């Protein structure tokens with residue numbers, strides 16, 4: 001839905017009828033997510049254009065950091081000045097860091113030992129001890145907010161996603177409160193867009209094309225994926241209600257409620273209230289009693305033997321908890337709606353550098369493969385539940401794009417090298433060759449036209465083409481190995497948090513080095529380095545004619561050269577210095593793998 005016109009937004013005279021909204025922010029690591037980032041996100045949320053007494057903001061910190069805690073306390077004091085200021089002057093971007101971005105950012109995170117002590121004395125999780133990662137954190141926020149405010153709608157954002165359009169909640173409510181939307185639409189999703197981005201998307205993760213074509217296209221099916229942030233959810237849906245039961249209301253008995261939601265009488269009461277649509281006012285709750293109960297139900301032990309993470313709340317079992325939750329909601333027959341107001345609703349930080357970008361891609365690939373190999377596989381959703389066929393195909397598309405296709409890409413890269421070494425073919429020769437070339441050309445022209453039509457540059461297109469090869473063969477392939485290890489019960493998957501750099505200033509962004517690919521010792525770069533070395537050595541052998549002149553086709557040689565061009569950042573990485581260099585440890589491992597592969601191929605000739 002394009003709600004770029006503001007005419008349908010509820011007028012302020014209707015403010016009395018607006019429902020309360022709970023706002024959720026998750027943060028997890030004070031080093032990778034410096035407190036200044038979640039603080040800005042929270043301040044931008046508190047300053048939304050919405051009746052202040054109907055908003056309640058909850059922050060979870062899986063890192064249990066005294067820095068973040070202190071920064072947020074300071075932020076709440078600052079909010080008393082900031083929020084009225086924004087409203088008075090109708091500021092659009094209500095995150096101070098962004099608003100004052102020309103001036104140096106003030107560090108808010110000065111710790112005092114007193115706070116540190118008090119915080120450590122509190123129970124609420126220990127750092128480095130995870131409980132279903134973000135999904136666990138979201139469920140805690142759901143229970144705690146249920147006790148205190150119990151708002152029928154919950155807006156959740158990642159700690160780096162600031163509000164860019166103060167009317168976002170009103171826009172989303174236009175959809176969710178609509179008489180048809182009320183019965184059919186589970187959540188309103190805003191696209192995940194970024195600010196202070198690098199020119200031409202050097203790391204291929206700004207997702208402009210994904211949003212413009214795929215997400216918008218899905219809006220015409222059962223609706224966009226839940227992307228884990230920038231989303232207004234209905235509490236009842238999170239509590240497991242399906243569209244059918246929406247009409248008849250909740251039919252669960254007290255025992256069933258207790259079995260699903262845990263044995264806290266208070267939680268069961270708030271859930272029953274949520275099903276009836278009853279919310280709490282500050283005067284309804286005795287905060288000192290509630291804090292005690294909240295501490296109790298916030299502990300992960302509370303979920304033991306209940307339906308949390310299985311039938312209710314954020315569902316466990318995948319580190320892309322967002323896609324899994326969205327999928328289970330769609331399976332129940334709900335729709336979702338895309339909401340694209342003007343100006344853009346939220347903006348966040350796109351990860352830069354090689355290791356950060358790869359870690360994120362790898363996590364997504366692992367999470368999506370976890371879904372594919374579980375009972376929540378979209379195919380079952382269509383066969384046995386209410387996931388529509390085309391929606392199922394959309395889910396399969398991302399599972400394939402991030403996870404499955406990596407196996408094929410790596411296999412083709414090996415096959416190609418095998419053919420060149422053994423002087424054989426896998427692509428048709430002579431006239432048949434035209435088919436392969438035609439496919440390649442048509443596909444490239446089509447994707448270029450998509451980029452140009454979206455107002456992006458040719459360079460951005462190429463960066464995305466290249467990065468999609470690199471991400472797939474490195475992050476995707478490693479993800480596949482991780483899943484294998486998980487299935488063999490050798491190791492479990494974990495949520496590697498994306499490092500969030502404090503937003504770049506203009507002069508840094510214009511610096512060419514900002515877009516250069518960086519490396520670290522991580523094994524995620526091993527497949528790529530090996531593939532590159534393999535191509536380089538076989539091309540070299542061909543060039544020196546160490547190898548009998550080709551029986552293998554021109555197309556194979558062309559593919560090999562194309563791979564080298566795609567891997568240009570790796571090629572440079574062989575000769576650069578510092579973080580731009582591929583570490584020797586990786587190069588050695590790659591050389592061994594390359595020799596081993598060549599040896600195997602030669603073996604097949606002799607054999």
Ligand SMILES: O=c1ccn([C@@H]2O[C@H](COP(=O)(O)OP(=O)(O)O[C@H]3O[C@H](CO)[C@@H](O)[C@H](O)[C@H]3O)[C@@H](O)[C@H]2O)c(=O)[nH]1
Pocket residue numbers: 025026027028029033060062130132133134135137157158159160192227228229319320321322360363364367495496497498499
């Ligand atoms: O154990 C954890 C791990 C992460 N987080 C929070 O989860 C959010 C997303 O983490 P981030 O490292 O920024 O991951 P991204 O890859 O940038 O996130 C995208 O992908 C995730 C799924 O992999 C979704 O949950 C996110 O909403 C989506 O923006 C952040 O606020 C974190 O603080 C937690 O609360 N607990």
Ligand SMILES: [Mn+2]
Pocket residue numbers: 158160498
């Ligand atoms: Mn993020």
